[in-house]
Every structure is written in structure tokens, then in C-alpha cells.
Amino acid sequence: MLGLSKSMSLRPRTAVGLFPSTRPSGVIVSPKSLVQTKCSSSSGSKNGRVAITTQGGEGVFGSGGPMKMSPDRNPCSSVGLRRELMPKHVAAILDGNRRWAQVHGKELDYDAFCYGYLDLADLCIKWGIPTLTCFIFSTENWKRTKEANNLLFGQFKQCLENSSVNFTRKGIKVSVLGEKTELPKDLQEAINQVEDETKSNSKLELNFAVNYGGKWDVVEAIRNMSKKAKAKEIKLQDVDEALMDQLLSTSGLRVSDPDLMIRTGGDQRVSNFLIWQMSHTEFYFTDVYGPDFAEPHFIDALRWFQQCDRLFGK
Amino acid sequence: FLSVVDLRRRRRLGGFSDLPSPPSHPVFSSLHPLLLLQEVAFCKACEMEKGKDSRNTLISTLRNFAWNCLLGILSVGPIPDHIAFIMDGNRRYAKIHNLKEGAGHKLGFAALMSMLRYCYELNVKYVTIYAFSIDNFKRRPEEVKSLMELIREKIEGLIREESIVNQYGVRVHFIGDLKLLDETVRLAAEKAMAATSGNSNAVLSICIAYTSTNEIVNAVQQSCEEKWDEFRILDSCGGAYGLTRYVGIGENGENLIGLEDIERHMYMKVGPAPDIVIRTSGETRLSNFLLWQSGCSFLYSPSALWPEIDLRHLVWAVLNFQRDQAYMEKKKKIL
Numbered sequence: 001m002l003g004l005s006k007s008m009s010l011r012p013r014t015a016v017g018l019f020p021s022t023r024p025s026g027v028i029v030s031p032k033s034l035v036q037t038k039c040s041s042s043s044g045s046k047n048g049r050v051a052i053t054t055q056g057g058e059g060v061f062g063s064g065g066p067m068k069m070s071p072d073r074n075p076c077s078s079v080g081l082r083r084e085l086m087p088k089h090v091a092a093i094l095d096g097n098r099r100w101a102q103v104h105g106k107e108l109d110y111d112a113f114c115y116g117y118l119d120l121a122d123l124c125i126k127w128g129i130p131t132l133t134c135f136i137f138s139t140e141n142w143k144r145t146k147e148a149n150n151l152l153f154g155q156f157k158q159c160l161e162n163s164s165v166n167f168t169r170k171g172i173k174v175s176v177l178g179e180k181t182e183l184p185k186d187l188q189e190a191i192n193q194v195e196d197e198t199k200s201n202s203k204l205e206l207n208f209a210v211n212y213g214g215k216w217d218v219v220e221a222i223r224n225m226s227k228k229a230k231a232k233e234i235k236l237q238d239v240d241e242a243l244m245d246q247l248l249s250t251s252g253l254r255v256s257d258p259d260l261m262i263r264t265g266g267d268q269r270v271s272n273f274l275i276w277q278m279s280h281t282e283f284y285f286t287d288v289y290g291p292d293f294a295e296p297h298f299i300d301a302l303r304w305f306q307q308c309d310r311l312f313g314k
Numbered sequence: 315f316l317s318v319v320d321l322r323r324r325r326r327l328g329g330f331s332d333l334p335s336p337p338s339h340p341v342f343s344s345l346h347p348l349l350l351l352q353e354v355a356f357c358k359a360c361e362m363e364k365g366k367d368s369r370n371t372l373i374s375t376l377r378n379f380a381w382n383c384l385l386g387i388l389s390v391g392p393i394p395d396h397i398a399f400i401m402d403g404n405r406r407y408a409k410i411h412n413l414k415e416g417a418g419h420k421l422g423f424a425a426l427m428s429m430l431r432y433c434y435e436l437n438v439k440y441v442t443i444y445a446f447s448i449d450n451f452k453r454r455p456e457e458v459k460s461l462m463e464l465i466r467e468k469i470e471g472l473i474r475e476e477s478i479v480n481q482y483g484v485r486v487h488f489i490g491d492l493k494l495l496d497e498t499v500r501l502a503a504e505k506a507m508a509a510t511s512g513n514s515n516a517v518l519s520i521c522i523a524y525t526s527t528n529e530i531v532n533a534v535q536q537s538c539e540e541k542w543d544e545f546r547i548l549d550s551c552g553g554a555y556g557l558t559r560y561v562g563i564g565e566n567g568e569n570l571i572g573l574e575d576i577e578r579h580m581y582m583k584v585g586p587a588p589d590i591v592i593r594t595s596g597e598t599r600l601s602n603f604l605l606w607q608s609g610c611s612f613l614y615s616p617s618a619l620w621p622e623i624d625l626r627h628l629v630w631a632v633l634n635f636q637r638d639q640a641y642m643e644k645k646k647k648i649l
Binding site for chain 1: 447448449450452453525526527528530531534535538571572573576597598599600601602605606608609610611612613614638
């Protein structure tokens, strides 16, 4: 009667329920995408295709498992996607790991977090996205407990070592962005090894942001500027946006600026991730917890992205 | 101005055809929260615009009571210190309603004035708006010219005695590369900044000819110049620093420009980081707005176009921010 959505809760969400232009709870989608995406009005329903999941983070799509693809020559059209509108660079923050563990009564574990990014990498290869940047550890995450950080570093190192053969087989070039010198020595060695082994691969640029911050990246660019200045004089007038682009940690990528950023877990913020590079990036926020983020959710994100009107200020 | 307000309110409120006279039915005519908020907003806006009490003291008292209740509810949680607005959707609004070019922006200005009043009534101390981006210069020259003309006209209106900035004691800052503006607009902006420099209750930062990347580059340049000047003075006093005319580099090759130096030279040093960034029209991108400052900001994107934004969107943004804050506090304790 009061028009309140069942999905309203104490978790951070976008506006729902009270306002005529209601969106599925938890997802910021442009009004146009509501026409295309079939959304169930009751969250948690397993009958409709929904862009978001319930409070508990259950993946909801048809049977609840990964969508079965028809053996179509053009898989994009079968799911309403257009190959020419695919993002060239996707940034991802698979947040919600801790809450997912609490909901499922499990101990905190970052395996699902790390391997979730590798599954996302597979999806990017499948859907023809050449660059994926994943946020593993922020410069601000040092505030967490030492045990949690050591657990993350240890499991991430294990993930890299276990997957190095697959990286080569799948043509994935791995790079790590961030201040590596502050990381544990064994992790640094594992990073150097996997970067070295995969440097000539070209199917997918897979970047892990470890001990990374957008502000750190800008300060590092100035440090790089100083080094270049020492080699050949740079005048003050040479400092412009184009020079900064060349000196940031993403300068070596095919496309340095992400077209789409996906953040799971319900938090609607950028959290100091690629701040310079994401000036015109489209943000897709979803309530799905990171470990539950699967292909159907990714396709929904891509479908939403393809309907965005990207004007770049015009 | 009043006819523009009239058009907007007629469309939204439907049956209330006489404006700005208050409606004839009691304030609490519907229990629907949406209509209740509309009523409160409408009544409060009428009082604030007219600047005098309604003829009916009982209804006026009830309106004030409703407004105070709303303030009371919102004050249970933290009120954001700083809200930033990306005013998107003016052109789309004009197109949808078959209005002539430029009308959307005029209605958008009316919406802005309403939102500023609500913010200052809610004790939000800092408000930042994205008025014109450097990227917007890529638009058609006629559109840019008419926008600049509208901006100049409205800036001049800001410093009149009866304007909102004087009513609420708001200090105005114009943030951006003002050298890119026409001289008339730039002079109007400088005059407005000077005229309001004595105000101290609240701050309005108007981002014009602004992009975040331009702001960062400018801060880097300013930091380098400052360091260069410091070392030049020290060297002239016999400090023997072995100055090299390099950008930001010291004698031993160490990096001299740090985070604090950059933040000290940002245009937006006039206020804290935004607590909420609201972008209307459902688009979820920052478009080179406050990239440096909005790392921890709550991003809220109602689908309403900017001329349609109203108190209910602001209230909803604040409520969501408060829930988000509670969640962040809880998260900090766990970590």
C-alpha cells in the first residue's frame, strides 16, 4: 500500500520502492536498460531473470547455475549483446567476500575472491574483452588486521602459482599494479615470476592492483616524471594531462582507461581505484557478493553497459 | 523565474493549479510517503519563496511541524557535511517536454535553487555543483554561448541582496580553470567571490571550466613551482643545494612532491571530501568530476532528470548515506 519494496533493508542500496521510477534494488541501471532486462519484482525469486540477488547473495538466474549457451556462431546476439559495443577495458572490485562467508557460516577465506577474478578473466576472453583490471588490495587496506592481510597475501600467492600454467595456455598476460616493495618477499617473487613467464602473451591483459591506490598512482607518476626529467630536462610547461597518462601505472596497457567498472557487494563507491583513469567510466554496482558473481551477472552488466549513452562531455 | 517554477510545479503536483498560494486541503491528505514529502517540500518552498506566513496560521504551524519532524528524523543519523551534485538531464528534459533549447537549463537552475535551500535548511555546510566541464566546450558553439550567457546572468543574480547566498550566509567559490572562460563570465565570478568572501555559514563551490584531471595537473604544476621557488631562495642564501632545473627533483634524486603538496594546491581544498555525490538522470559515471576527492564518497544516481530533482531525492540520498555510514562503522569495528 505504501509502495515499499520488500527488498528495502538496512544495507546500502539505491533508491527503490517509494519513487515511481523504481529500479531493481541494489543496481544502479539507466532507465533504458529496464526495458531490456527482464527483472522479477520480488527479489529472491528463482523464476525470473534478475540483475541482482537477494540479501543473502544467492545467485539467481534460471536454475541458479551458469547459463547454458546455445551453440550459436554469434553467442553475443543470443544474449542481446553486440560485439562492437563490448567494453575494451573492464575494472572489477569483487567485494563482499567477508559478508558472503558470514552468511554461509564459513571462516574468512580469500580463495573464492582470488579465483573469482580468474573466472572473470575467462569470461573476458570468452566475450572478447581484451583488458581486465582487478582490485586485490588497496593502499588503505593496511588498516585491516595483520592476520587478514597475511591470509590474503598467502592465498593470492598460491592462486598465482597454481594458475601460472593456465595463464600461459590461455594467452593471459599478468601484470601487477601497485607498490610491490611493501609486500611480503615471497609474494613479490611469485609476482615477478608470473609476470616474467606471461609477458609475451596477448589474448588478455590481466592486471592485479595489489597495494594500489589512485592517489598513489598519481604521486608515482610525478616520481617517474622526475626520473625522466633527470635524463632530459622537462620544463614546467611540459606537464599536462597527456604526459600524466604516459606516466601512470596503466600506461603500458592497450586501453588504459576502463570503460566499465563492476563492483559487487553493494557498496556504491570507487574506493580510490584508478581515480585518474576512471574519469568517464560507467559504474555498475550490484548487491551480488563477489563469490556469487557469475556469468549471468556479468552478461547483465555488459548488457547494461551497451545501453549507456557515452557522451564524454558532449 | 516564477513562470519557470510554475511550469515545473504544475507538472509535478498535477491538481494544484494556483501557485504559489497554498493548497486548500490539509497537509496530511495522504499517508503515501511520496505525497507527504511533496507536500512538505511544496509548503516549505512556498514559505521560503514568499518569505511570509500563510494566511492560515494553523496550516502554517502544521507545515512547520511537518518540516521539523522531517529534520528530526534525518538528524537521528549523521547529516552529510558535503554533498556534490552532477546536474545531468537538462537537455533531455527540454527534449521530452518539447521545450525550446535552453529552457531545460533555466528549469535546471530553478531546481538548483530549491536543492540549495533544502541543503542549507538541513545544515549541509558544503555544497558543490558541476556547472560546466572543460569537456563541455566540445558542444556546439551556439549552445556553449547560450550556456555561458545564462551562467553569467545567474552569477550576477547570486550577489543581489535577496539571493539565497545572502539569505543563508553562503560563501561562493568558483572552481576550475577560469582563464578558459569569457572575460565577462570570469569577471562576474570574481566579483561574486569577492562579494561573498565575508560569508561563513556555508560554502557553495561552483565547478566551472573544471575537470578533475585538469585540477590534478594544475596542482602538480603549482607544487613544482613552489618547490622550485623554495630551493631558489635557499640557494641564493648560500644553501649550496646544487639546484637543477628539473621538475620536482632534489639533489639526490629524491621525489620532493608528495601527496600533501598536491592536496594543498587542489582547487577543491576549500572544503572536505564529499560525503555524497548525486548524479541525476540515472547515469553512473563521474565525468571527470571530483575524481581525487570522491574516493570514499557514497555515489547515488536517481533516474530523475535534473529539473525533476526534489526534496524526496535529497532525503532518500541522506537516508541511504546514513545507512551506509552505519555499515561502514560496523565494518571498521570488524576489521
